[in-house]
Amino acid sequence: MVDLAQHLTEGPVSLKSVADRQKLSERYLEQLVPDLRKAGMVKSIRGSQGGYLLAKKPEDILIGDVIRILEGPIAPVECTDQKSGEDCCEKTNFCVTREVWVKVRDSINDVVDSITLADLLEGVEKEEVERLNIFDEKA
Amino acid sequence: MVDLAQHLTEGPVSLKSVADRQKLSERYLEQLVPDLRKAGMVKSIRGSQGGYLLAKKPEDILIGDVIRILEGPIAPVECTDQKSGEDCCEKTNFCVTREVWVKVRDSINDVVDSITLADLLEGVEKEEVERLNIFDEKA
DNA sequence: CTATATCCTACTAAACCAATCGGAATTTGT
DNA sequence: ACAAATTCCGATTGGTTTAGTAGGATATAG
Numbered sequence: 001m002v003d004l005a006q007h008l009t010e011g012p013v014s015l016k017s018v019a020d021r022q023k024l025s026e027r028y029l030e031q032l033v034p035d036l037r038k039a040g041m042v043k044s045i046r047g048s049q050g051g052y053l054l055a056k057k058p059e060d061i062l063i064g065d066v067i068r069i070l071e072g073p074i075a076p077v078e079c080t081d082q083k084s085g086e087d088c089c090e091k092t093n094f095c096v097t098r099e100v101w102v103k104v105r106d107s108i109n110d111v112v113d114s115i116t117l118a119d120l121l122e123g124v125e126k127e128e129v130e131r132l133n134i135f136d137e138k139a
Numbered sequence: 140m141v142d143l144a145q146h147l148t149e150g151p152v153s154l155k156s157v158a159d160r161q162k163l164s165e166r167y168l169e170q171l172v173p174d175l176r177k178a179g180m181v182k183s184i185r186g187s188q189g190g191y192l193l194a195k196k197p198e199d200i201l202i203g204d205v206i207r208i209l210e211g212p213i214a215p216v217e218c219t220d221q222k223s224g225e226d227c228c229e230k231t232n233f234c235v236t237r238e239v240w241v242k243v244r245d246s247i248n249d250v251v252d253s254i255t256l257a258d259l260l261e262g263v264e265k266e267e268v269e270r271l272n273i274f275d276e277k278a
Numbered sequence: 279c280t281a282t283a284t285c286c287t288a289c290t291a292a293a294c295c296a297a298t299c300g301g302a303a304t305t306t307g308t
Numbered sequence: 309a310c311a312a313a314t315t316c317c318g319a320t321t322g323g324t325t326t327a328g329t330a331g332g333a334t335a336t337a338g
Binding site: 114 | 141189190202215234235236238239242244247248250251254259262263
């Protein structure tokens with residue numbers, strides 16, 4: 001998603017180009033990106049010269065949403081997931097420790113929902129500036 | 140640990156009794172508890188009538204410490220672990236997303252280090268009160 | 279001496295996850 | 309019409325992790 005955002009002015013971005021730049025296999029990306037498309041995060045353009053585009057502005061993309069789409073619901077233990085989280089409390093005291101996991105879960109979600117794709121782009125720019133500075137020092 | 144804390148006045152607590160109450164296998168506990176002992180969380184007394192005791196007061200036991208002892212360092216991805224966290228940044232942009240994981244990691248540690256075993260004991264008591272209330276309503 | 283415990287070192291089985299594979303469907307450019 | 313580029317889909321693999329089991333050694337109270 002970061003790579004897509006960095007190249008959003010250049011038209012559709014092929015998975016091949018992302019794979020090359022990010023040193024990931026195209027096959028692997030091929031498996032992941034369709035989930036983002038189904039969730040309305042990216043738009044796809046098939047055929048030659050096709051590729052992917054962000055469906056929203058980077059400021060409007062929470063990385064929490066991206067993570068949840070790619071990795072499923074964020075839950076440190078199964079019973080803190082909304083769906084399947086009822087069957088574990090037969091055990092004495094289990095629900096006390098469950099409260100801990102609920103707090104952990106909420107805290108994680110708060111963090112990842114407080115960062116947008118645009119925030120990450122800023123980070124990339126900073127990094128590039130730093131790389132240039134190091135280069136200057138060496139020269 | 141919660142079970143141990145609940146029975147700390149009754150002398151050494153055997154894993155068998157914990158296993159019965161908490162519906163866990165004694166074998167499984169046998170595997171876990173020695174780690175807590177080595178870390179100075181509990182004291183063990185071998186032989187007949189032996190068992191385990193908390194080595195500190197419940198107020199002084201952070202559940203973050205318990206989790207880290209039993210599960211290892213808390214790190215959402217490998218490269219946010221102090222030791223092995225250097226080799227992944229060959230990838231372009233990787234360190235930008237790493238910042239996210241660092242924030243997640245710190246947030247998790249903050250949560251679990253803000254809760255003590257004593258806090259969980261309070262929760263157990265509340266739960267028991269609730270159970271009694273439900274019982275009363277039915278009667 | 280015996281029953282009750284902790285202690286230690288493996289081993290097993292299931293789940294999970296990154297990554298691969300083969301091939302079908304779609305579109306652009308010539 | 310054709311060829312190249314590209315998304316799309318389902319199945320499979322291989323490695324790691326993790327919950328749980330197993331066997332047997334060691335220590336202590338009564």
